[in-house]
Amino acid sequence: MEHAVIFIPIIPLVSALFLISFGKKLGEPLSGWIATLAVGGSFVASVITWIGVLGSHGIDRTFIQHLFTWLPVGSFQVQMAFQADPLSVTMALFVSGVSTLIHLYSIEYMHGDKDFPKFFIYLNLFVASMLILVLGANLLITFLGWEGVGVCSYFLISFWFERPKAATAGKKAMIVNRIADVGFLMAMFLAFQSIGSLNYSNLISAAPHISHTTLTAIVVLAFVGAMGKSAQFPLFGWLADAMEGPTPVSALIHAATMVTAGVFLMVRLSPLLALAPGAAHFITIIGIITAFVAAAAGTSQNDIKKVLAYSTVSQLGYMFIGVGSGAYVAAIFLMVTHAFYKALLFLSAGSVIHGMNDEQDLKAMGALRALMPMTALAFFVGWMAIAGVPPFAGFFSKGDVLLGAYQQNIFIWLAGVITAGLTSYYMGREFCLAFLGKRRWEEKPKVKKAARSSHAAKEVHPHDPGFKMLGPILLLAGLAVIGGLLNLPFASSLKVLEHWLAPSLGIAPTPLHAASSSVQWVLAVVDAIVALGGGYIAFAIWSKKSKHPELEPVFLQSAWYIDATGNAVVAKSGTRLAEISADVIEPVVIDGAVVGVVNIAKFVGVGLHKIASGFVRREALVIAGGTVILLLAVGIRGGW
Amino acid sequence: MTVSVSWYVILGAILFTIGVVGLLVRRNVLIMLMCIELMLNASNLTFVSFARQHQDVGGQADVFFVLVVAAAEVVVGLAIIVSIFRKRLGATADDLSSMKG
Numbered sequence: 001m002e003h004a005v006i007f008i009p010i011i012p013l014v015s016a017l018f019l020i021s022f023g024k025k026l027g028e029p030l031s032g033w034i035a036t037l038a039v040g041g042s043f044v045a046s047v048i049t050w051i052g053v054l055g056s057h058g059i060d061r062t063f064i065q066h067l068f069t070w071l072p073v074g075s076f077q078v079q080m081a082f083q084a085d086p087l088s089v090t091m092a093l094f095v096s097g098v099s100t101l102i103h104l105y106s107i108e109y110m111h112g113d114k115d116f117p118k119f120f121i122y123l124n125l126f127v128a129s130m131l132i133l134v135l136g137a138n139l140l141i142t143f144l145g146w147e148g149v150g151v152c153s154y155f156l157i158s159f160w161f162e163r164p165k166a167a168t169a170g171k172k173a174m175i176v177n178r179i180a181d182v183g184f185l186m187a188m189f190l191a192f193q194s195i196g197s198l199n200y201s202n203l204i205s206a207a208p209h210i211s212h213t214t215l216t217a218i219v220v221l222a223f224v225g226a227m228g229k230s231a232q233f234p235l236f237g238w239l240a241d242a243m244e245g246p247t248p249v250s251a252l253i254h255a256a257t258m259v260t261a262g263v264f265l266m267v268r269l270s271p272l273l274a275l276a277p278g279a280a281h282f283i284t285i286i287g288i289i290t291a292f293v294a295a296a297a298g299t300s301q302n303d304i305k306k307v308l309a310y311s312t313v314s315q316l317g318y319m320f321i322g323v324g325s326g327a328y329v330a331a332i333f334l335m336v337t338h339a340f341y342k343a344l345l346f347l348s349a350g351s352v353i354h355g356m357n358d359e360q361d362l363k364a365m366g367a368l369r370a371l372m373p374m375t376a377l378a379f380f381v382g383w384m385a386i387a388g389v390p391p392f393a394g395f396f397s398k399g400d401v402l403l404g405a406y407q408q409n410i411f412i413w414l415a416g417v418i419t420a421g422l423t424s425y426y427m428g429r430e431f432c433l434a435f436l437g438k439r440r441w442e443e444k445p446k447v448k449k450a451a452r453s454s455h456a457a458k459e460v461h462p463h464d465p466g467f468k469m470l471g472p473i474l475l476l477a478g479l480a481v482i483g484g485l486l487n488l489p490f491a492s493s494l495k496v497l498e499h500w501l502a503p504s505l506g507i508a509p510t511p512l513h514a515a516s517s518s519v520q521w522v523l524a525v526v527d528a529i530v531a532l533g534g535g536y537i538a539f540a541i542w543s544k545k546s547k548h549p550e551l552e553p554v555f556l557q558s559a560w561y562i563d564a565t566g567n568a569v570v571a572k573s574g575t576r577l578a579e580i581s582a583d584v585i586e587p588v589v590i591d592g593a594v595v596g597v598v599n600i601a602k603f604v605g606v607g608l609h610k611i612a613s614g615f616v617r618r619e620a621l622v623i624a625g626g627t628v629i630l631l632l633a634v635g636i637r638g639g640w
Numbered sequence: 641m642t643v644s645v646s647w648y649v650i651l652g653a654i655l656f657t658i659g660v661v662g663l664l665v666r667r668n669v670l671i672m673l674m675c676i677e678l679m680l681n682a683s684n685l686t687f688v689s690f691a692r693q694h695q696d697v698g699g700q701a702d703v704f705f706v707l708v709v710a711a712a713e714v715v716v717g718l719a720i721i722v723s724i725f726r727k728r729l730g731a732t733a734d735d736l737s738s739m740k741g
Contacts, residue, residue: 614740616672616733620663 001052002063005084007045008092009131009145012038016124023117032107035120039103039127043096050089061085061503062201064137071140078198083137087332087504090497091134091264094336098256098343099127101472105347106248108468109354119159123252126152130257134264138198139188142265146184146229149258150177156253157245169241176238180228184265187221190214204271212276219272219279222265223286230262232320233290236313237563240297243305247350250305254312255343260335263319270328270505284324284408288415291317293560295422299429300556303360304349307430310559311386312342314423318401321416327404328505329487329498334401336497337393337483341385344476345427348379351469352434355462356441362430363546367439371462374470376435378477383431385480387424387531390524393483399527400487406523417526421534428538436543489520648689655682667732669724673717680710 015038023031053061062085071078103123110119129152133145151174158170192198194214195206207215226232231239239259243250253259266273266283273280291314298310315338322331353360355372369376385392388399398420406413443460464470488494541548555561613619659679663672684703691699724736 612740614737616736617664617667624660624664 001055002049002084003065004045004048004052005063005065005082005135006067008042008049008096009082009128009135011041011045012124012131013128014038016121016128019117019121019124023121026117028111028116029107031117032103032110032120035124036100036103036107038124039096040100042127042131043093043100046089046092046096049084050093053084053086053089064201075196076192078138078140080141081137081199082135082141083200084135085504086501087264087268088135090332090336090501091260092131094339095130095134095256095260096127098339098476099123099130099252101475102248102252102256102343102347105251105350105469105472106246108466109248109350110246115159119156119246122152122155122159123248126156126252126257130261133261138200139191139203140198142268143184143188146225146261146265147181149229149261150174150181153177153242153253153258156249157242159245159249163244165241166244169238169244172241173238176235177228180225180235183221183224183227185225187218187225190218190221194218200268203269207272207275215272216276216279219266219269219276220282222269223262223279223283226262226265226320227286228262229265230259230316230320231290231313232262232286232316233293234562234566236290236294237559237566239313240306240309240559243303243309247305247346247353250309251343251346251350254308254346255339259312259316260319260339263316263323263331263335266320266323267328267332267505270323273323274326280324280326282324283320284405284412287317287320287322287324288412288419289317290314291321291419292415292422293562295419295426297556297559298426299422300552301426302362302552302557304352304362304365304430304434305346305360307362307426308342308345308349311345311423311427312338314419315342315386318398318416318419321405321412322401325401325404325408325412327401327407329495329501330397330400330404332501333487333497334397336486337385337397337480340393340476340483341382341480344378344473344480345382345386347469347473347476348375348382351375351465351473352379352462354465354469357460359441359460362433364441365434366437366441366546367435368462369435372435372464374464375473378473379431379435381477381480383424383427383535385483386427387535388420388527389424389531389535390528391481391484393480395524395527395531396484396487396489399524400489402527403489403520403523406519413523417530420527421530424531424534425538428535429542432539432542433546437546440546489524645689645693649686652682652686652689655679655685667734669721669733669736672733673714673721676717677710677714680706680713 012035015035019026019031019035026034053063056063062083065082065084067080067082069077070080103120106119106123110116113119126149129145129148131145133142133149136142136145154170154174157173158167161167161170188198191203194210195203197203197206227235239253242253245253273283294310294313294317298307298314301307301310315334319331319334319338322328322334352365352368352372352375355368355375356365359365381392385394388394402413402416402420405416441460465473485496487497541551558564656679659675659677659682662675662678666672666675684706687699687703687706691697728735
């Protein structure tokens with residue numbers, strides 16, 4: 001049964017290749033249906049693999065399918081191999097599951113787009129890359145998927161490349177990710193140098209025998225790679241700009257694929273991480289900075305999708321707090337539940353954008369609750385889930401992460417709780433601005449410069465979408481409500497996810513002080529109060545009035561000027577360097593060298609031209625004389 | 641009296657010297673071309689002689705190359721001379737110094 005693992009990434013890959021050849025001919029909506037079926041097929045394959053893996057126990061639950069030797073270079077042998085173990089199967093299940101829903105949603109969302117089949121080629125490739133990433137049995141295969149995900153994100157973010165902003169955002173995502181990828185590559189080099197293999201199984205078994213410094217370096221470098229993909233401080237700017245892509249792409253990037261890759265990588269390397277506490281602390285600190293900074297930035301955004309983007313960054317920060325604190329299960333738990341409610345929120349936001357004819361400004365919405373009741377309900381569920389209101393999914397998963405943080409350090413826990421309050425607040429603000437309050441939009445069509453969809457010029461009549469969009473939204477809403485069932489904290493037997501994942505994970509260093517169950521209850525109550533409190537504050541402030549400039553400071557709107565700082569430091573100095581090259585180095589140094597060579601040749605030529613008399617016989621005499629001298633020289637040297 | 645190899649080599653040297661001196665002292669372009677031919681054939685003779693002495697066919701093979709080059713040289717040289725004679729009458733080598741640097 002676990003042999004089905006190979007089909008998980010292959011089906012969407014084959015479908016993408018098929019659509020490259022025949023997509024245009026099949027057109028809309030058939031190409032979309034094929035793509036959706038392919039991803040659905042890989043979900044089915046994931047389920048079959050899962051059942052297969054369930055059939056064995058403990059450490060036997062790791063099944064590796066060797067296909068062929070990819071890179072045979074002397075002692076460096078890289079196998080094309082896929083690994084089915086509890087961690088990768090969990091990832092494959094939710095990646096393919098959520099992606100199927102997003103594909104289905106896209107069929108309706110992308111209706112009328114002139115590049116409809118192309119969109120689904122990219123989506124399929126994206127999912128295939130992500131599945132290769134999670135199922136790879138060694139770092140290089142993961143890296144293959146990692147880069148595939150990177151390039152597909154570039155294609156999809158700048159899908160509407162006629163818009164200059166979309167094209168720029170795509171480039172930014174590409175470049176920021178490449179910078180971080182250097183870290184991943186260095187980690188692989190170091191791992192190969194010190195261990196001699198890139199297979200996860202070898203890495204994990206060799207980890208206790210290599211030096212502590214090397215181990216820390218490997219983990220930190222891999223985390224640098226993860227910082228790019230998972231948009232950690234200070235490399236998160238690209239994720240906010242990635243909102244220029246179509247909404248299903250945002251949902252796919254934020255929920256199912258791409259950004260979870262970094263967290264996955266760190267959890268995959270958790271047996272190494274557990275032995276490198278220094279690296280773990282570094283990850284925790286970056287995580288908490290990211291969570292807070294992004295949540296604060298999220299409170300002041302006016303674009304319906306940008307709020308969600310910063311919220312994703314913040315939630316990823318939480319996942320890394322979990323990873324750094326040794327609460328690996330909590331990180332994966334949060335990742336899975338986050339996939340449910342973030343996909344839900346994005347798809348609902350897409351439904352709003354769709355209904356409002358491509359309007360994304362929260363300040364130009366309002367009072368949509370009556371017109372789009374199902375979307376409003378779904379968004380409300382998403383808000384409750386991400387805020388961590390019991391009994392929604394986020395309450396349990398975020399609670400687990402915060403418990404892990406509490407066991408490490410109470411200040412990290414405190415920062416996490418404050419951020420949780422902010423989370424509830426900014427999501428509440430978004431909900432109130434979009435669905436409650438006064439109506440701030442007109443029915444007259446707004447002429448947009450780069451509107452591509454066919455309905456751009458029609459009047460605005462907000463409405464709930466059709467079943468292809470609403471179905472996935474409602475299904476995800478259901479999952480966002482009950483997602484907590486995966487890992488209930490009340491009894492050991494209810495911690496399903498924890499027992500299931502245990503064989504794949506490293507054993508965290510013993511917590512400083514294990515929290516007693518009464519402490520756990522107190523923490524849970526604090527979480528719930530903070531979540532409800534943040535939500536209530538948002539409701540009280542934003543449900544009546546839509547303008548509170550004092551609560552939206554400019555430095556939060558521009559996300560702590562991190563992009564501007566990067567611009568000043570990297571772009572400005574780079575431009576200055578280019579100018580110096582153009583104005584000084586090129587004319588003086590390079591031209592100087594070239595002209596110098598010319599001048600030498602000229603000087604020598606002017607000196608020597610007098611020798612050339614033009615008289616044939618004189619030159620013949622010179623040749624003859626030269627020959628005689630040469631022969632004499634040879635003769636004398638030869639001892640004659 | 642046997643004719644040893646050294647005779648041939650000496651003959652080659654004499655021919656070569658005649659060619660060199662002829663090239664240097666005569667002004668008629670045609671004669672100079674013939675002197676070059678003389679030098680080439682003198683070296684051919686030397687090649688063959690040494691090839692015989694060392695029982696090495698390589699020297700004889702070289703002669704063929706020299707012959708081919710000589711033929712090509714004559715073709716080009718004569719063509720140049722013909723085109724010069726078309727422009728001016730009775731030109732000598734010393735009049736043709738337009739390549740002066």
